Amino acid sequence: MRILVTHPWSDPSASWDIALEHLPGWELQVCREDEILQHLDGVDVLVPMPNVVSREIIGAGSFGLIQQYGVGLERVDVEAATDAGVWVARLPAGLTGNADSVAELAVAQILMAVRRMDEARAAVARGWWQPISGSLIGSTVAIVGLGSIGTALAQRLSGFGCRMIGVRAHPEAGGPGSVEKVVGPAELPAVLAEADVVICSAMASPETRHLFGATTFAACKPGAVFINVARGVMVDQDALLAALDSGQLSWAGLDVFQSEPLPQQHALADHPRVIATPHIGGLTRSMLARSAELFGQNVLRWQRGEPPLWAVNHPPRPRPAPIPPRRTSASAETPS
Structure with missing residues (x-):
């Protein structure tokens, strides 16, 4: 076996x-x-x-x-x-702790971007320049995708004093109580226009490929922070780079990429406004x-011949499962 x-x-x-x-x-x-x-x-x-x-x-x-x-x-x-x-x-993800681990990383990337941590660390090395940063207090955070990861994110962000808006395919499903309102995909541009932080935590599908592209980034509030802990295929990386270079986005936190591992020479690998991590969100x-x-x-x-839980298909003629080796009892002791 x-x-x-x-x-x-x-x-x-x-x-x-x-x-x-x-x-x-x-x-x-x-x-x-x-x-x-x-x-x-x-x-x-x-x-x-x-x-x-x-x-x-x-x-x-x-x-x-x-x-x-x-x-x-x-x-x-x-x-x-x-x-x-x-x-x-x-x-x-909600049963393994994957969602919780990914949400932790997303919060870390948000804080690193909003509080300008890379610049603050460099400031110490350069002789104590004090960069003035933003804060999550009073900000608006858009969570695009309110599944297990999005829900775990909302729970963690609820203590930061920010206003949260959720975007999901089925808004009638609602969201955690800390999320002010939940809307459908048609309202995504309006949500982006008021969000200081935008987090992609949705499930990848053919319909969500390049959900975040040139048009989506143009709809963002100027200077917004963008975080992707979902899947790389949901972001047009060329459009993301253009939005960062133009200042339309101030920072991006990325744990996933279209091609993984990300090539070392890729512009996102060492971009001064990108916090890049090697798809480690769930790896705890x-x-x-x-x-x-x-x-x-x-x-x-x-x-045992039972359908596996959490299956995404149901083959009509399943291949046979391996048969466990039969346990043999110890031979009886021969009487003298």
Whole structure:
């Protein structure tokens, strides 16, 4: 019984062994994205992480479950998986602590931008120039996407004395009590015009690709701060750069990018008005530990022949799950 994870940790202190803590008897292999096809033999469960799982990969393997160790499945060919009898499941951000961890990072990026922390740190090195910054007190914050991450953000920002407006696909679902009002996507331009801080925390989909582009940034309040902790494909990076260089946006905090890793020479990597982090929003020890528990439970559920929880498909003819080895009792002692 074997799991293949297609994403080695770059942090030497991290180990994928945590994923086996609730899966006795299972083995785990780790490979790079370009090595997936060479490591599929005997694999029962595939963990894609940020990598592409194509029709070719699905057809080359015999695995019956693609289980994400998080939420994102936009690079998995779900239609091909369904056709091949492979379940595809995620772990909800609200249950793993992912949403809380991402929200923490978003708040940190907001504060770094609003309080001009990069400039303040540089000021000390240059001889104590004191930059005067903004504050969240009395500001207006737009949270675009009020799912698990957006809700966790609103909860954390409620103590900062700011006014919050939520934008979501289904505004009738409402939001946390700390959010003053919740509107639909049609009202996004009007919300942007009054927001000092704009946070993208929505779910990526074909409909939200480049949701933030030249027209959207032009609708922002001049000098606004833009934060993206959702997915890189939701932002037109060329339009973002233009908005930063023109001063339409004062700062951007980015934890996600269209292409990851972000090329070292990319203009966003060392832009003086960009706080860039390498997609670490959800990568906390508490999130990894809770995810290991839910991951193990869902794999064992699938192994028992039950549909996995949080599946995004329902293959009509699922591939068989591995059968656990039969336990043998110790042989009886022969009487003398």
